[in-house]
Amino acid sequence: MIDIGLLIFLVVVAVAVIHVRNLFTASMLFAIYSLLSAGLFVVLDAGDVALTEAAVGAGISTLLFLATLTLVDREEAPAIKPWRHHWPALLVVGITGAFLVYATLDLPQFGDPNSPAQTHVGAQYIANTYEDMGIPNMVAAVLASYRSIDTLGEGFVIFTAGLAVYALLSVPPRRRRKNGAHDKAAEKTGEKSHE
Amino acid sequence: MMDVVLSYFNYWVVILLMMIGFYGVIAHGNMDKKLMALGLFQTSVFILFISAGKVIGGATPVIRDGVSVFSNPLPHVLILTAIVVGVATTAVGLALAVRINEAYGTIEDDLIGDPSHEPEEP
Numbered sequence: 001m002i003d004i005g006l007l008i009f010l011v012v013v014a015v016a017v018i019h020v021r022n023l024f025t026a027s028m029l030f031a032i033y034s035l036l037s038a039g040l041f042v043v044l045d046a047g048d049v050a051l052t053e054a055a056v057g058a059g060i061s062t063l064l065f066l067a068t069l070t071l072v073d074r075e076e077a078p079a080i081k082p083w084r085h086h087w088p089a090l091l092v093v094g095i096t097g098a099f100l101v102y103a104t105l106d107l108p109q110f111g112d113p114n115s116p117a118q119t120h121v122g123a124q125y126i127a128n129t130y131e132d133m134g135i136p137n138m139v140a141a142v143l144a145s146y147r148s149i150d151t152l153g154e155g156f157v158i159f160t161a162g163l164a165v166y167a168l169l170s171v172p173p174r175r176r177r178k179n180g181a182h183d184k185a186a187e188k189t190g191e192k193s194h195e
Numbered sequence: 196m197m198d199v200v201l202s203y204f205n206y207w208v209v210i211l212l213m214m215i216g217f218y219g220v221i222a223h224g225n226m227d228k229k230l231m232a233l234g235l236f237q238t239s240v241f242i243l244f245i246s247a248g249k250v251i252g253g254a255t256p257v258i259r260d261g262v263s264v265f266s267n268p269l270p271h272v273l274i275l276t277a278i279v280v281g282v283a284t285t286a287v288g289l290a291l292a293v294r295i296n297e298a299y300g301t302i303e304d305d306l307i308g309d310p311s312h313e314p315e316e317p
Contacts, residue, residue, distance in 0.1 A: 010208070014216070030231050030234060033235065034238065037242060040242060041241075046255070046271045048271055056278055065230075065289070071296060077305070093217050096217065100213070105203070109203075111250055111251035111253075113251070121269070122248075142269065147272065150276070154279065158280070
């Protein structure tokens with residue numbers, strides 16, 4: 001199954017993102033990770049999500065990371081030894097992961113049409129969307145018609161985030177570097193384009 | 196045995212990705228890297244939700260001729276919103292990192308407040 005191949009690639013790329021010390025390389029690998037997950041969403045029948053992830057996740061967040069790299073150091077502080085691990089962190093992560101894997105055994109099987117997620121309101125939306133809204137795309141209908149006020153709330157969240165970025169970067173800088181203005185412009189266009 | 200592994204494979208990979216991101220957030224001092232690790236974690240949650248909405252033999256939830264079984268559209272809507280909000284919060288985090296870099300001359304946790312890394316006055 002294509003699904004399994006993509007998931008294995010995702011794990012490999014995720015390890016690489018964490019392992020490399022050059023932040024430019026890490027940003028590029030992060031873009032690849034987003035693109036792979038967009039591919040996975042297509043396989044899992046979520047076309048709209050895949051489009052958004054490819055445009056916003058792989059496009060705009062990579063742009064933001066690169067814009068930040070023009071202002072900060074490109075190299076992370078070097079590790080003492082190449083494969084030195086942070087043992088307490090590894091311990092915490094291992095225990096949390098083990099508990100979560102134990103919890104998955106209670107989840108319904110993957111793709112089961114009778115799982116609770118499928119038999120509740122989801123079925124009603126699938127049955128009634130076209131009569132109610134006249135839009136063949138159910139995701140768009142739920143997002144913009146049934147749940148339009150929630151989407152407006154999302155707009156407020158993004159607006160607030162845009163204001164926060166503006167407030168943080170527009171303070172008259174004492175030690176601002178000369179390419180600072182360029183970064184501010186990049187971040188603001190990133191904000192506006194998905195409002 | 197193989198059936199069990201296949202039916203839980205998505206969930207287990209999601210947890211693995213989640214833990215890789217979690218490890219990055221804890222173990223790396225660089226704030227840019229921490230935000231990337233947080234992004235890994237976030238995307239793994241998206242994959243979990245989309246996996247929960249998938250129906251075997253289902254199709255993308257767009258009504259068209261010849262298709263009667265659809266995957267659940269509600270997780271898709273939720274994740275669509277989450278992706279966009281996630282990028283907005285990443286932007287705020289990066290803006291904070293830029294400001295910290297201006298004030299302290301570094302975005303490494305361990306070096307903030309270290310006198311040898313204070314930015315030189317103009």
